[in-house]
Amino acid sequence: MSALPPYATTGQRVWFYSFRVICGLIFFFLIAPIVVIIPLSFNAQDFFTFTPEMLRLDPEGFSLKHYRDFFNNDSWQSSMWNSLKIAPMATIVSVTFGTLAAIGLSQPHVPFRRAIMAILISPMIVPLIISAAGMYFFYSRIGLQGTYFGVVLAHAALGIPFVIITVTATLVGFDRSLTRAAANMGADPVTTFFRIQMPLILPGVISGGLFAFITSFDEVVVVLFVGSAGQKTLPWQMFIGLREQISPTILAVATLLVAISIMLLATVEMLRRRSERLRGMSPS
Amino acid sequence: MSDTTQNGPVLAADGTPLKRSLAKALRMQKIRALMLIAPLLLFILVTFILPVGDMLFRSVDNRIVQEVLPTTVSALETWDPASSELPGEAVFAALAVDMKAAAEAKVHTKVAKRLNYENPGLSSVFRKSGRKIKKWDVENEGPYKERLIELNDGWADIELWRTLKTYSGKRTMGYFLNAVDMKLGAEGVTVRPEDERIYNTMLIRTMRMSLIITFSCIMLGYPVAWLLANLSTRSANMLMILVLLPFWTSLLVRTSSWKILLQQQGVINDVLVWIGIVGDDNRLVLINNELGTIIAMTHILLPFMILPMYSVMQTIQPTYLRAAKSLGATNWTAFWRVYFPQSVPGIGAGSILVFILAVGYYITPALVGGTKGTFISNLIAYHISTSGNWGLGAALGAILLAVVLVLYWVYDKIVGIDNVKLG
Numbered sequence: 001m002s003a004l005p006p007y008a009t010t011g012q013r014v015w016f017y018s019f020r021v022i023c024g025l026i027f028f029f030l031i032a033p034i035v036v037i038i039p040l041s042f043n044a045q046d047f048f049t050f051t052p053e054m055l056r057l058d059p060e061g062f063s064l065k066h067y068r069d070f071f072n073n074d075s076w077q078s079s080m081w082n083s084l085k086i087a088p089m090a091t092i093v094s095v096t097f098g099t100l101a102a103i104g105l106s107q108p109h110v111p112f113r114r115a116i117m118a119i120l121i122s123p124m125i126v127p128l129i130i131s132a133a134g135m136y137f138f139y140s141r142i143g144l145q146g147t148y149f150g151v152v153l154a155h156a157a158l159g160i161p162f163v164i165i166t167v168t169a170t171l172v173g174f175d176r177s178l179t180r181a182a183a184n185m186g187a188d189p190v191t192t193f194f195r196i197q198m199p200l201i202l203p204g205v206i207s208g209g210l211f212a213f214i215t216s217f218d219e220v221v222v223v224l225f226v227g228s229a230g231q232k233t234l235p236w237q238m239f240i241g242l243r244e245q246i247s248p249t250i251l252a253v254a255t256l257l258v259a260i261s262i263m264l265l266a267t268v269e270m271l272r273r274r275s276e277r278l279r280g281m282s283p284s
Numbered sequence: 285m286s287d288t289t290q291n292g293p294v295l296a297a298d299g300t301p302l303k304r305s306l307a308k309a310l311r312m313q314k315i316r317a318l319m320l321i322a323p324l325l326l327f328i329l330v331t332f333i334l335p336v337g338d339m340l341f342r343s344v345d346n347r348i349v350q351e352v353l354p355t356t357v358s359a360l361e362t363w364d365p366a367s368s369e370l371p372g373e374a375v376f377a378a379l380a381v382d383m384k385a386a387a388e389a390k391v392h393t394k395v396a397k398r399l400n401y402e403n404p405g406l407s408s409v410f411r412k413s414g415r416k417i418k419k420w421d422v423e424n425e426g427p428y429k430e431r432l433i434e435l436n437d438g439w440a441d442i443e444l445w446r447t448l449k450t451y452s453g454k455r456t457m458g459y460f461l462n463a464v465d466m467k468l469g470a471e472g473v474t475v476r477p478e479d480e481r482i483y484n485t486m487l488i489r490t491m492r493m494s495l496i497i498t499f500s501c502i503m504l505g506y507p508v509a510w511l512l513a514n515l516s517t518r519s520a521n522m523l524m525i526l527v528l529l530p531f532w533t534s535l536l537v538r539t540s541s542w543k544i545l546l547q548q549q550g551v552i553n554d555v556l557v558w559i560g561i562v563g564d565d566n567r568l569v570l571i572n573n574e575l576g577t578i579i580a581m582t583h584i585l586l587p588f589m590i591l592p593m594y595s596v597m598q599t600i601q602p603t604y605l606r607a608a609k610s611l612g613a614t615n616w617t618a619f620w621r622v623y624f625p626q627s628v629p630g631i632g633a634g635s636i637l638v639f640i641l642a643v644g645y646y647i648t649p650a651l652v653g654g655t656k657g658t659f660i661s662n663l664i665a666y667h668i669s670t671s672g673n674w675g676l677g678a679a680l681g682a683i684l685l686a687v688v689l690v691l692y693w694v695y696d697k698i699v700g701i702d703n704v705k706l707g
Contacts, residue, residue, distance in 0.1 A: 012615075023511045026504050027526050033541040033583060034533050036551060040544070048544040049551050097324040104320025109313050114696070116321060121701045123332050125692050127644020129661040130681045133668045134335035137342065157331040160324065165704055218534040221646050225669070238536045242543060242651050251544075254537040261532040265525070268532075 034258055041066055041251035048248065066252035076249065079237035086148070086223075086233060087216040090155035094212040097156075098163030099205050103197070105164070106171040117164075124161035128221040131158070136225040146228030154226045155219055159212030166211060170204025170275060203275040207268045214264055340685070343678035346456035349448070352395040353382040357452040365446045366471075376428040376439075380417060387414035401673055402458060402468075403447040409438030459679035483663070483680065490660040490684075493578060494642035500582040501589040501638050502631060509593035509630070514602070524594075531587040539648050542580040546570040546652065572654025580652050585641055589634035592699070596630030633699040640691050644684065660684055 004016050044063040045051050053061025070076050101120065105113060123131065135154050136145060144150030174197070182192040198205075220235035227236070234253065241250050296305040350357050355378040363371040386392035396410030413436050432439045450468060451458060458468045465481040467474050508527070512520045530538065545551050553567045562568055570576055600623065608618035646661040653662070660680060667677030695701070 015615075019507065019511075023507050026508050027523070029504070029583065030530050030586060031526050033538060033545060034530060036545065037537065037541050040551075047549075048547060049549060049554050093327075097327050101321045101324035104317045107313060107317035107320075109310060110317045110321070111314055114701075116325065117701050118692070118696060119333065120324065120328060121704070122692070123328070124704075125640055125688060126336065127646070127661060127681075127684055127688060129644065129646045129664050130336060130339065130685055131332065133664065133677060133681060134337070134339035135331075136668065137674070138335035138338045141338075153331045157328060160328065165702075168702065214532060214534075218536065220536060235534065235536050238540065239647065239651075242536070242540050246540075246543070250540055254534075254540055257534045257537050261529065261534065261537075265528055265532045269525070269528070 037251055037254045037258065041248075041255040043248065043251070046248050048246075048251075066248050069247075069249040070252045070256075073249065075232075076234075076237060076253070079232045079234045082231055083217055083234040086151055086155060086231065087213050089152045090159055090216040091209050091213040093152065093156035094159035094163050095205060095209045098160050098208060098212070099167055099201075102164050102167035102171060103193075106168055106174070120164050121161045123158050128219075132222045132225040135222060139226055145226060146230070148231060151223055151227045151231045154222045155216035156212075158219060158222065159215045162211035162215060163205075163208035166208035167201065167204045170201045173275075174201060203271040207271050210264050210268055214261070217260075336685070339678050340682050341678075342674050343459050343682045344455045344457065345675065346398075346451060346458070347454050348394055348398050349452050350454060352386045352391050353379070353448075353452075356382045356448070360445075360449050360452060363445070363449065365449045368442065370429070370440065370442060371445055373427055373429050376432055379439075380420065380428045380432065383410075383414055383417045384420060387418045397672070399447055399451060401462070401676065402451055403443060406438070406444055406447065409436050409444065412436055413439070456675075459675040460682070462676050463679040463683055486658075486660050486663055487683070490643055493574060493657070493659070494639050496578055497581045497585060497642045498589075498635050498639045500578065501586050502635060504582065505586055505589035505593055505634060506627075506631070509590050509597050512590075512594050513597035513600070527587050527590050530583070531591075535584065535647060538584055539580060539651050542576070542583065542648075543571065543652055546576055546579065571652050572657070574653075574657040576652040576654070577649050577657035577659075580648050581642060581645060584648060585638045588637050588641060592633035592637065593627065593630035596633070597627055600626045629698070633695070633703075636691055636695045636698070637704070640688055640695070644688060 004013065008016070039054070040048065040050070042062045042064065043051060043054065044061050044065065051061050104110065105117065110116070131154075135150075139145040139150045139154070144153065178196055178200070179192050182196045183189075187195065218235055220233070220239050223231060223233050223236055224239070227233070234257075238250055238253060241247055293301040293303065296302045298305075356375060359375045359378040360371060363375060383392060386395065392410055392414035393407075396407040396414075399410070400407035413432065416435055438444060446469065456468070461468050461473060463483050465476045465484045467476055512523055512527075515523065547553070548567045548569065548571075550570075552570065553562070556562045557564050557567065570579070604622050604626070605618050608622040609615070613621065643659070644661055645659055646665060649657055649659045650662050650665075653659070661684070664677045664680050664684070667673045667680065671677075
């Protein structure tokens with residue numbers, strides 16, 4: 001289907017093009033809701049739709065006022081800083097524990113591997129409201145509810161499945177004879193890990209870390225329950241904004257978040273291709 | 285030096301039998317692997333598994349009644365709830381003692397709240413009496429039966445005593461029965477009247493809408509996955525970005541975008557009015573109903589369907605299709621009888637994943653679902669954070685978790701958890 005053969009009948013031609021149109025529409029459905037936010041965020045009015053001025057591409061219809069609102073509003077600013085304080089810490093915790101465990105899990109003989117894997121992936125599968133409610137009760141008991149540390153631990157737990165999945169996937173292609181060769185030349189296990197194994201699986205570790213980061217950065221249900229006003233994150237602020245009085249500042253925030261997602265996605269894709277090339281898996 | 289002709293076990297360099305030496309090495313390997321995993325396993329256990337277990341325990345926990353009214357509960361043991369007579373003076377005396385102690389410790393409201401879930405109206409009896417009993421001398425101011433009933437005639441209601449007796453144990457199935465619209469009374473388990481059945485309706489609605497969302501994802505995901513799997517690697521990688529970008533974009537961004545697009549004064553209605561499909565005065569109601577939730581969640585979960593489908597379709601050899609056609613199959617037969625059966629594992633993997641994620645959704649239904657398009661998660665959140673009926677919230681959560689875990693187990697059996705695709 002990559003190209004239409006010259007002998008195709010009219011019916012085949014019609015189907016070929018209509019199929020592409022259908023796929024195009026589905027791609028439009030996927031991407032349009034994200035893209036449409038961007039021009040709307042430059043609206044000079046407090047509307048959530050395109051004004052006649054915007055449709056005429058009149059410069060009068062566009063402005064940066066929603067962005068100014070975002071950068072001058074204290075509650076938006078403090079929530080952004082809270083997010084930036086919580087997400088990197090949660091990422092560090094999940095990447096450290098996750099990478100170690102992923103290396104353990106990719107050893108040739110691991111007892112109960114399937115069961116352990118099932119437990120480690122479960123934070124991704126268990127409905128967030130259940131995790132959030134459980135953490136709320138349990139963390140209140142041990143005095144972590146409403147603290148920065150509690151939110152970091154909760155977010156780290158949610159990020160771990162992503163680190164495990166990406167790092168174990170990278171380790172599938174890892175050549176074990178390299179660590180044996182290093183050991184043979186007198187390197188101790190710690191040196192072998194940092195000088196041989198780590199550089200080779202680094203792309204997978206970084207991708208996993210970015211997944212963990214975005215998980216924490218986007219998370220709202222758990223922080224609503226485990227956090228208190230002092231840990232109000234950006235998604236929390238957005239959630240309140242959307243539920244109560246919806247202000248157009250949300251459009252500006254959403255656009256900035258889309259920009260962040262595009263940057264993270266580009267990084268992950270670059271890393272993935274690089275590691276596939278290194279392992280000689282890419283067909284190109 | 286061991287010789288090959290020598291009898292007896294083969295020895296390793298240090299003189300131990302090779303078999304034992306290998307077993308030891310294998311054991312060391314296993315221990316090393318477990319040591320690497322142990323910190324994370326412990327971490328997940330403390331930060332995640334224990335909290336979830338704690339919540340599940342709350343769905344059967346009923347210690348509060350015994351803790352607050354210990355002597356009343358033991359005095360009630362001999363009373364038969366089926367009899368139409370009120371308990372005797374001894375029970376009332378015990379109650380007076382318990383209530384005075386509870387009111388002084390300010391815990392009588394807790395038991396009032398607990399019993400009120402089962403028999404609305406009990407709360408005020410406990411609260412009002414507690415305030416006055418505090419001033420009583422409970423040692424020698426009998427008879428307590430008359431005095432209590434005089435204080436609040438709620439104590440003369442036999443239903444109150446039946447409820448108290450039914451819910452005096454340390455564990456209860458009451459929350460679970462409530463969660464499936466049944467009721468545990470003195471006369472056993474009964475089904476609630478038609479107009480009080482909200483939880484089953486909610487559970488069924490959650491399942492039905494998740495199925496619709498899963499089905500829409502299959503319908504929209506299949507053609508895209510097919511196209512991606514059959515294009516050249518370069519173009520497929522380009523188009524893949526369009527699938528992965530929504531995957532990476534914040535859930536709240538996508539939800540807010542749908543909230544803005546689907547409004548009555550939003551972009552979609554504006555476009556429809558501009559084209560002339562709908563009149564300006566009867567704009568479509570696309571949000572705060574089931575439709576809004578289904579549209580937004582299909583969009584949000586679609587990448588989770590496309591990725592597993594794509595990875596399965598990539599492995600299907602195009603030569604099979606060509607072979608089928610050269611044997612005389614029409615395009616449709618070749619697709620339906622040869623290609624489609626091979627792509628079923630991808631559909632299965634994607635469907636289970638999308639369904640699991642859909643049944644537990646909270647944010648999107650809360651924001652675009654209004655009252656008609658909310659899920660069971662929203663009800664759980666309501667009970668945990670607003671109504672304070674934690675036991676009922678926990679019981680609903682346990683039911684939801686059971687559904688998800690069964691599907692998780694199926695997914696692991698069919699696909700294997702290691703094979704989850706994240707782009």
